[in-house]
Amino acid sequence: MSSLQRGFDQKIDYVFKVVLIGDSAVGKSQLLSRFTRNEFNIDSKATIGVEFQTKTLLIDHKSVKAQIWDTAGQERGAVGAMLVYDITKRQSFDHVAKWLEELRGHADKNIVIMLVGNKSDLASLRAVPIEDAKEFAQRESLFFMETSALEATNVESAFLTVVTEIYRVISKKNL
Ligand code: GDP
């Protein structure tokens, strides 16, 4: 386990609220459990009674707690967002613009947004060309990655990129 992944007893320097949004069944809950607990639950039901999960990261010698919300309607005060679609479901990508509007209407105006194309392990069922997503992300000034919560591909990297960028904006440092 690297120092980036370890939990810290020491004081928390920053708490960043991050929201997961996107259509139902794109893998938001699995991305969250992969990132915070390194688990993928084959028979997961909706997580009942849990509003958010946290993970503390060490960035620039500061402990930064990411408080990650997996329920719709929690955009207020969010400084980061993972806008998730499923690379095998075109409709989930077509809805991204609507989710983005929702986010920009309710979250912090400097919100850092990562467009996430999840289920990259299902390449043979791909319905969203990576170029379409890259183009959209570039046009809207979003970060972009394809991930697999199942295979743990790019999951940590996607969250780390968002949290590090929030820190960079807030501290005005070049990391
Ligand atoms: P949510 O509604 O956006 O929270 O979606 P879930 O996290 O509940 O996932 C919906 C379904 O997609 C579940 O059956 C998951 O097992 C499956 N799933 C989630 N992530 C992946 C992934 O990366 N690859 C594959 N193959 N399936 C996934």
Ligand code: MG
């Ligand atoms: Mg869910």
